[in-house]
Amino acid sequence: AFLRGWAMFFVSETASIVAVALVFSAYSLGLLDQLRPELLAGADPFQSLMLRGSIAFLLIWLLTLANCFGVFLSGLIQDIFSVVKIGALLLIAAACFGSSPDWSHFGLEVITPPDANAPEAGSLAALFAALRYSFFAYSGWEGATYVAEEVKEPEKNLPRSLFLGIGAVMALYLLVNTAYLVQLSPQDMVENRAVAVAAMTRAIGVVGGILVALAIMISTFGNVSSQVLVKSRTWHAMARDGLFFRFLSPLSPAYRSPNRALVFQGVWASCLLGMAVAGELLKPHPQDNNLYEALIDFFSFTSTVFNILTLAAVAVLRNKLPDLARPFRVPSLPVVLGIVMLVQGAFLVYTLIDKPIHSLAGVGLTLTGLIYWYFFVEPEKRKPVSHDRILAELEKND
Template identity: 50%
Template sequence: MTDYKKDLGLKESTSIVISRIIGSGIFRTPAPIMALVGCTSLFGLVWVLGGIITVFGAVIYAELTAMIPRSGGPYVFLKEAYGPYIAFLRGWAMFFVSETASIVAVALVFTEYINAIFVIVTGDPFGLITTLTISLITIWTLTSINLFGVGLSGKFQVFSSIVKIAAVGAIIGITLTGFSTGNLGNFSDPLWPQDFGWSTILSIGAALRYSFFAFSGWEGATYMAEEIREPQKTLPLSLFLGIGGVMVLYLGANLGYLYQLDVESIKENKWVATAAVKVVLGASGGILISIAVAINAFGNI
C-alpha cells in the first residue's frame, strides 16, 4: 500500500478548492446564462441556485470523506458502495471524458483571453492553429509542475488562489466603483421575463449547467485526502471555506458586470470581464484584466 506524505494542511487544501473552482467559468459563462434567461432576476437566481446546490454537494462529499479518508474522491466512494466494477468505469470516464474535457475547455478559455489582449492591441484575432498550440502548451506546462510532487503543486495552488482572489476582487472593485460609467438601471432592465411558463423553467435548467460549470472543481481536494493532515476535519472545513468564499466573489463579480453592461451587452460579450473593465478604464484596463483572467484560467487547468 502506498504511503502518502501529509504535506497539505487547511491552507493548502482550501487553496486547492478555491483554485479549482475559480478559473474560466465566472469569466465565460455569464454570456450564455444571460442569453438563456434574458432578465436580471433570473440571471441572479441561476447563480444563487448554482452556489446553493454546490454547497449541498459539498456536504455530501464532506460526510463521505470523513467516513472514508482515502485519496481518489468519487472513485473511492463508489468502490465502497457498489464495488470495483462501477468504480473502475467511473474512474475511466473521469480520465477520458469529464476531467479531460474540463481541462481542454479551461485551456481554451485561457487562450481566448490571451486572444482578447491580442485583439485589443493589434485588431486581429488568433487563427485556429495558434489557439490550439497555445492551449496544448498550457496543459503541458501545468502537467510538468504537478510531476515535481504534491509539495510544489500545493505551493503553486496557494500562489494561484491568491492571484485568483486578487483578480476577481479587482474586477469587483473596478466595476462597482466605476460610478461615472455604471448604470443602476441595468439591474432592472428587464427585471422579469416576458412570461413565466415551461419554456422559462427549461431555460433556467439549461442555464444552471453553466453555473455548475463555473462552480465545478471543488471536489478536487478529495482526490488527495491521504495527502492532507487530519482529513476528517480539514477537508470538510476547506470545502465550506472555499465554496463560501467563491460564492461571495461570484455574486460580486456579476453585480459588477451588470452595473457596467446592460443585458444585451452581457449576452453578446464572451469576454465579459474584459468588456466590463474596459468600459471603466478603457483599452489599457481591458488588457490588464484579460491578463488577470488568463492567469486565473492557467491556474485552473
C-alpha cells in the same frame, strides 16, 4: 464507483481541464489582439482554431510537467496563483463599482438572443441552457477530496476546506457578477462573449480590458494547474487499487508524484482537444468560440447522471446505516436531497434532448469501462487471496 472513476477520466474531469485551458487560450489571443492587432489580422477560421488549440495544448503540457516535480512545486504554483487571481477579481469588482455604477440594470429586461436558434428568454429551456455553464463553474467544489491521502487530519480539514472553499467561491462569483451588472445591461452581456473585458473597458477604458484579460489568464492558469494536480492523484489511486491501468500505479522515486498518471492524463487531454478542434473544422462554418461549449456539452449529461446516483447513495446510506459516524449531518436531508435531485433530473432530461450526440458520446465512452472491468478487474477479484498478495497489499498501503 468504478464506472464513476472511469467516466471522470475519459469524459468529465479530463475534458474539464481542456475546457479551462481553452478559456486561457481565448483570452491570450484576445490580449494579443489588443496589444498587437496586426499579428492576428486576416486570420481565417482554420488558423484561429489551430492557434487557440495550440496554446491550450502547450498550457496543459507545461503544467503537467511542472506537477511531475512533486507536490511542493505544484502547491507553490497553486498558492501564488490563488492569491493573485483573488486579488485580481477584487480589483475588477472595485473598478466596476467605483466607476459610475448603473443599478437600473437589475430591473427586469427582455433580451434578444443573438442566435435565432437560442431558447426563448425567460423559458425553462433558457434556464437549463444557462445552468449547464453555471454547474460547470462550480463543478470543482469537491476537488480537495482527490488529495485526501496527502491531507493531515482529513476528517477535520476536508470538511473545513470544502465549506470554506464553496463559501469563498460563491461570494467572489456573486460579487464579480454583480460588478459586471452595474456596468453592463443584460442585453450587453448577451452581445459580448467576453463580459468581464467589456465591463472593465466601460469602467476604466481600454486599459481595463487589457488588465481583465490578464486577470482571467492568471485565474485560468491557476485553475488548470489545480485540476492537473488533484485529478492525477485519482487515476493513480484507482490504478494502485487495481481499478485502472496498472502501469499508472508507480510513483516517481525522486518526487513521490504520480508522474505516469500525470503524463497519461496529458495524453488523453490532448486527444480530447484534438477531437474538439477536428469536430469544429468539419462544420460548414467553423468558429473557435464553439470549442469550449462543445466540451461542456460533451460531459454535462454523464456528470449529471453520476451526481444523481451519488445523491441517491447518500439517501440509501443514511437509511441503511443511520448510526454511522458522520462529522456533519445535513439538516432536513430528505427535503434537501429531493430538491437537488429534482433539479438535476430535469436538467438531465433537457441536456439529452438539447445535445443528444454529445450526451450519448459521453455515455458511450463511460460504458467502455464495463469492458475493462470484465476482462481486467473481475478476473483479479476472482483469484484466491494468497499470502504474497496480502503482503503486497500491506506494502502498498504502508
